[in-house]
Amino acid sequence: MAIAAPILEARDLTKRYAFGDTTVDALRGVSLTVQPGEFVALMGSSGSGKSTLLHILGGLDKPTSGEVVLGGETISGLGDDAATRLRRDRTGFVFQFFNLIPLLDAAENVGLPFTIAGQDPRNGEAADRIRDVFELVDLGGKEHHRPDQLSAGEQQRVAIARALVNRPSIVLADEPTGNLDFTTGGEILEALWRSCAKRGQTIVLVTHDAKAAAYADRVEVIQDGVIRDEIVLGRRDDHAAAPLIARLAQLGL
């Protein structure tokens, strides 16, 4: 792979939570580079700092020290408004649970970034883009279903559609398959994979599941707030987890 300018660069990130006398160091010096179009998985056991890292990468939270550069711009020091605009225009998030506003239908949920920006999601380019991402996540025809009329897997795909709809520089997904069964989880990962393979979407996926991580080009293993290992899988069309599991076993994980 040619070395292009990285789309995302994290330098020596630390994050310390303090309550009174006790402190928790959730991150203790994480550096990470993501190239445009890359699909990176962050793996680690529960409490290892995956979510914390993801939040900081996407501008939801600020590091205690270190910096994050997205598309050449340092975002870790941004004020709240600037960080918010950044999220609206340049990042897309998918969380583990409850990604949707229950009172809005699927299309309205997907159109939220446009609504928030003061555009009408039912007309013009916004409407085209929404139609396009519904297709991409394979939900054509379900635009006007409300979240409680959709299955858990469909709900997560709506969330992915929303993360993709503003063509962000990077999509950050935090265990999107975490509480789903194997097949349903597969649908979601396929949807993410399609966006990466067909649209060149850059993705950072947090998971503790090797089968999910096997979709990625590269897996970063986090432990106790530091990146312990990197496993490069390369772009493949089959997402068999066996090689990754073998590599993890070699590392004693």
Next chain:
Amino acid sequence: MVNGLARFAWRSLRARPLRTALSIVGIALGVAVLFAALVTDAGIQAGVGRTVDDVMGRSDLRVGAFEEKGLSASSLSAIRSAPGVAIADPVLEQRTYLQRDALTTADSTAAAYAPPITVIGIDPTIDGTATGLHDLQLASGQGLSPTSTTDVLVPAGLARDLGLGAGDTLTILGLNGPVPYRVVGLLSGAGPDPTSEGRGVVVSLAASTALFGDRGATWVDVGLAAGATVDGVVVALEQRLTFEPFVLTDRADLAASLGASTAGFEALTALIAAVTLFGGAFLIFNTLSMTLSERVREIGLLRAAGTTRRQVHRLVLIQALILGVSGSILGLVLGLAMSVVIARTVGSLGDSGVPIDGPVVPPLGVALAALVGILVTLAAALEPAIQAGRISPIEALRPAHVRRHSLVSQLRWLAAVVVTVGVAGLALWPIALGPFGLGGGATGNAGIIRPLVVYAVLLVVTMLTPLILGPLGRLASLPFALFLPAEARLSRGSLARDRKRTALTVGALTIGLAMIVALGGLAGSAHAATDAWLTDVIPGDLVATSIRPIAAGEGVAQQLAAVPGVATVSPIARFAVAFRGVRVDAAAVAGSDLATDGRLTFVAGDRRAALTALDAGGSTIVPQAVADEFGLKVGDTLDLPVGGGEAVEERIVGIVARGLPGQSGESVLIGWSDATSHFGVLGADAFAIRFVPGRMAAAQAGLASAARGLALEPTPISGIASAINDAFGRLFSLFDALALLAVLIAGLGIVNTLTMNVYERVREIGILRAAGMTRRQVWRMVVVEAGTMGVAGALLGCLAGVILGFALGGVAGLGGPGSGPTIPWLTIVLAAAFGIGIAMLAAFQPARIASRISIVRAVQFE
């Protein structure tokens, strides 16, 4: 276990101090208004009692004269000799004016007319002694000498205003010109007639002859001999007094008629209290539901650990009890303070001048207010308690979910609270006043029907709100959608989240605003009615009043008519007739003048024929109010006693929308010929003067000097109207203040609801923020949400208020006589602005909370 539960209940209230405080304040304001109303009503009842004492003095019975010439000497001696009468104490009373020069602030413009004084003639040989029935407490100086005919006693306040002291001269206008008196003493009390409002000067009956000629007593107060009964003496007097018509009044009659005049006021305060309490109940309901929805898991765990369903019910009810008791105690204190303010503001009620006594605390009222506060709180807690009991142990393990309630159960709950408030508040009202409820029995029921109807209207409006919430919300969010489409779109959904909660929040606001608008309508129509009333019946732009009857032969009317710019002059005399044993106001008028001037609105009978018949005699024209009261129609005959055991027949030839204003209502109209020949009317005591159009200003000066020469006091119609309207104004501003409180409580309800909506949406707000919504947008979203509720409440409230205003129309005379409905546009605009403003202000804190939600935390946990 109850002990443990109580501790748990207490802790969970303490965990959210702001919300708990809000609910307590809500219920406290409700109880406060209720209690203030009770204390005020008790004060009114006490005021009625005191007024009866003031008016009747120590007398048991009063014999009043119907005719201007008063009760004759033969009547007085007949009363004295009647069995059972221990003492008969005559009083003469006549309104007149002080000579202008005596006034330091002499101002000849017609508008600044000097108010009249009342000359009270007493018998110093009786009232100067211990047996006298009238108190003459002296602040300084000495009493009236039985022999002097120039002594006068002046109330200390009036003396101060006039700059007079003992030994000074007071010149009073009499029938034959000014008469000088010497001030011998200053009165400290209100004197023998408190209705003279501090402007009653006291002279001996003998001294009054110089002013008014040889006139008899206006009334004779009777003290009963030991063992005699009022009824026995009444029978004896009715047999003996055959010289002229008279009217008997005893203490019970007076109390009843004064009580009736205050019933409307009491009914309205009761209604407003009920409405306010409803708002408070709603706050409690919200607080408890919120606490519950936050604690579903905790309660699930309690259930899993073996807590029974009944214990969970008890847990919620204990919380309600804590809120109810603290709210009620705080409410009683606030209510007492409020009642002091009310007594100060209103002072006295209407024409009857019944004063509102300072705080009179009815013991039963304290119990009732507290009980209603607690009952309402418990009623509001019932549904949350039942919901809590339904939480299953499994729920502790499940992720939080949105609970949906059926519309039927929502309405059932609503009805329960409303009915509890209604029944507890209104039905127990007369009971609570207990010993103070003097005239309550007779008047209470009639006064309470209409508020019940109003309450039912409000109930229906609130019950309908959840049904029309969808379209209403869309309509109400339109103005916001124009400027903040994203926020409007996102907030509209959250109003639909819990229809019941939104409906009640909007409902509380609706009701408060409806009250304001309805009161605005009433006040407006009262004003309009007073103006319309006077212009409808008085054939002139100005009324010149005389202190003495001016006979037709004196040529006074002609002299006035000769003033340049004066078009017509019409004589009017006010007197009274007895009909079916009741005193009815009457007025002598010239039918031809009314016909030419185009006055009077005929409801029945032919206008021209009726007015002609009036002048011819044997005919009368009756105002609608009197016709309704006695069930009269055109063609009926009134048998009116005229003394000597005789009666004259007056046939009703017409019914008019309004008659001339009388002392205690509207007057029946009688032609001049009958008035003088049968009813003892000696002459006109007022002239209605119409100016040539466009020459009013010029004519007024000429008229003023002519009037002075004739000892007449000119008063423009507008002056009369504004005096009446002032009294209405004070009353309505009080009601408005109370209704504003109801809106304020609704505001607290909005704070509560928004906070709850925000807490239930933490996760959603996190998602929105992650998707790029700024803090400011979140803030605005909550404010728009509040604004939408405000607009919805304003729309419904103004609509309901206009309807109510029409329905309330004439609550016991508060709407003014024969008032037509008016739509109070200004009030509507102000009320709507106030409601929307309060709603958006209420959003401040919840919006702050929402905008500060940490995204990371919101999205981190399920």
